[in-house]
Amino acid sequence: MFISKNSAKKIVLEVKDVIHQEINMMDEKGYIIASTDPKREGQFHTAAQKIISQKLDQILVVHDDEYAGTKKGINLPILFSGEIIGVIGITGDVAEVAKYGRIIKRITEILLLDAYAKEQRNIQENLRADFLKQWIYGKFIETDQDFLLRSRLFGVDVFKPFRVLIAAAADPDELQGKNEIQMKLLDQKIQDDTGNFIKGQEGELSFFLDGGLVCLVSMRNDIQIKLLAEEICRRVKADFGLNLAVGIDSYNPDAKGISSSYFRAKKALQSAAACKTGKICLYSEIGLEIFMDDIPPEDRHDFIRQVFKGCTEGEIDEWVKILSAFFNAEGSINLAASRLFMHKNTLQYKLNKLSETTGHNPRKLSDAALFYLALRFLK
Numbered sequence: 001m002f003i004s005k006n007s008a009k010k011i012v013l014e015v016k017d018v019i020h021q022e023i024n025m026m027d028e029k030g031y032i033i034a035s036t037d038p039k040r041e042g043q044f045h046t047a048a049q050k051i052i053s054q055k056l057d058q059i060l061v062v063h064d065d066e067y068a069g070t071k072k073g074i075n076l077p078i079l080f081s082g083e084i085i086g087v088i089g090i091t092g093d094v095a096e097v098a099k100y101g102r103i104i105k106r107i108t109e110i111l112l113l114d115a116y117a118k119e120q121r122n123i124q125e126n127l128r129a130d131f132l133k134q135w136i137y138g139k140f141i142e143t144d145q146d147f148l149l150r151s152r153l154f155g156v157d158v159f160k161p162f163r164v165l166i167a168a169a170a171d172p173d174e175l176q177g178k179n180e181i182q183m184k185l186l187d188q189k190i191q192d193d194t195g196n197f198i199k200g201q202e203g204e205l206s207f208f209l210d211g212g213l214v215c216l217v218s219m220r221n222d223i224q225i226k227l228l229a230e231e232i233c234r235r236v237k238a239d240f241g242l243n244l245a246v247g248i249d250s251y252n253p254d255a256k257g258i259s260s261s262y263f264r265a266k267k268a269l270q271s272a273a274a275c276k277t278g279k280i281c282l283y284s285e286i287g288l289e290i291f292m293d294d295i296p297p298e299d300r301h302d303f304i305r306q307v308f309k310g311c312t313e314g315e316i317d318e319w320v321k322i323l324s325a326f327f328n329a330e331g332s333i334n335l336a337a338s339r340l341f342m343h344k345n346t347l348q349y350k351l352n353k354l355s356e357t358t359g360h361n362p363r364k365l366s367d368a369a370l371f372y373l374a375l376r377f378l379k
Contacts, residue, residue: 003027003078003086007115008034011108015088018107019100022091025108026075028052028084037091044068047075048087055084058101060094074098076105078112085112128154132207136214138259157203161255162216163225163248164265167194167232170245170278186240187213193239194232212269214262219253222282229280243278245269250283274379292376300377307374310357320378322350323362323371331363 003025012023016036024035030049035041046067047059058076061067073091077084088108090097131150134140135158140147151158169175178186187208195206198217206215217228229246236242247269249261264283270292272281308316322340326347329335337344351362360367 001080001085001112001116003033003112004115004119005033007112008086010115011111012036014111015104015107019090019097019104021073021097021100023104024089024091025078026087026089028086030087032069033086045070045075045087045089048089051075051077051087052084060098062094074101076101078105078108080109080112080116129207129209132156133209136209136259136262155203156205158258159255160203161219161253162204162258162261163218163220163251164258164261165215165217165225165229165232165246165248166212166262166265166269167215167229167236167244167246168212168269168273170243170273174242190236190240190242193235197232197235198228210266212266214265216258219251222248222251222284226280226282233278233280237278245272245278246280247272248280248282274376295377304374304377307360307370308358316378319354320375322347322354323375326351326362327368327372327375331368 008025008027012025012034013036015023022036024032024037024040024045026045026048027033030045030052032040032043032045032048047061047070050056050067051059056077058074059067060074061070061072064071066072070089071091072094073089074094074097075087075089078086078088088105090100090104127150131147131154134147135151135156148158175183175186190213191206191208194213194215198204198206198215204215204217206213208214215232217225220228225248229248233244233246236244247265247267249265249268252261268281268283268286271286272279304316308319311319322336325339326333326336329339333344333347337347340347355361355363355367360370362368362371
């Protein structure tokens with residue numbers, strides 16, 4: 001094991017909070033990798049190098065520069081599995097700081113052991129995440145012994161059929177203001193809470209992939225899995241104040257179809273996410289989303305510009321609001337005008353203006369289809 005600079009920095013700051021003395025940590029070569037006196041970082045510490053090379057229990061430095069690059073104080077080896085991996089130094093009068101030596105050495109070793117354990121857990125979690133991604137994306141061969149060994153190691157039965165549901169924040173604006181660390185903590189809490197809830201049968205699991213919470217659950221019919229999704233949404237809303245959109249795959253009892261099930265659930269999620277207050281959508285319930293992802297972004301952009309020809313970007317944004325209300329009202333002028341807080345005559349005037357500008361009449365069925373598709377591309 002080697003001591004990382006991040007771990008060393010955290011430890012020297014924590015130790016200083018306890019004894020209010022300047023603290024240094026040296027690596028296995030004797031260089032100061034962390035100090036409460038930043039000017040000393042990177043310097044060579046001769047006393048530390050001597051402790052390491054001669055396997056000494058401690059060195060007391062009575063005067064500054066008694067050893068090159070040192071200040072008076074006490075220096076002790078840091079042990080891990082019986083090997084010296086670094087040195088901890090406490091700066092100050094020997095008579096004052098020597099009494100802290102053994103306890104600070106032990107605290108440092110405990111903190112490093114904890115940091116090492118966390119690092120190992122992170123490595124395991126990353127390896128598991130890589131394995132799950134490879135499995136879900138279908139990038140494996142069933143006869144691949146390495147893959148099958150990893151599946152057993154991580155406790156995942158790749159030969160078991162699953163239903164797949166994917167959940168994500170219905171409205172990304174609800175997550176604004178959270179930094180990366182806060183987001184990771186929130187993701188972990190939601191994953192843990194959901195994982196504990198869905199583990200009704202052996203092998204069910206949840207994990208984050210591509211920004212969505214993926215839940216693999218035992219085979220259920222559409223009614224049963226929708227009830228499960230509703231309960232997950234209810235719990236996350238109650239515990240975290242977050243509305244979820246959920247996409248669910250189509251029923252497929254073939255264990256080999258996990259990849260297609262995942263991507264179907266993802267398409268269903270895109271449809272559910274169009275409603276920012278939260279919605280649950282089955283793959284069998286969606287329409288345009290089935291093929292929308294197959295259309296290249298540049299083709300979508302060209303289509304939008306053709307439908308809204310003659311309109312500026314700002315005008316298109318305004319038409320999106322108006323047309324969304326119009327389509328959500330199933331073409332009812334009165335209802336759409338009410339939702340837009342405008343007089344129905346004003347709305348009719350605007351729709352006529354859109355027709356004149358673009359050559360497409362949103363009240364005509366064939367033209368309405370063009371506008372509707374353009375809106376879906378814009379979302």
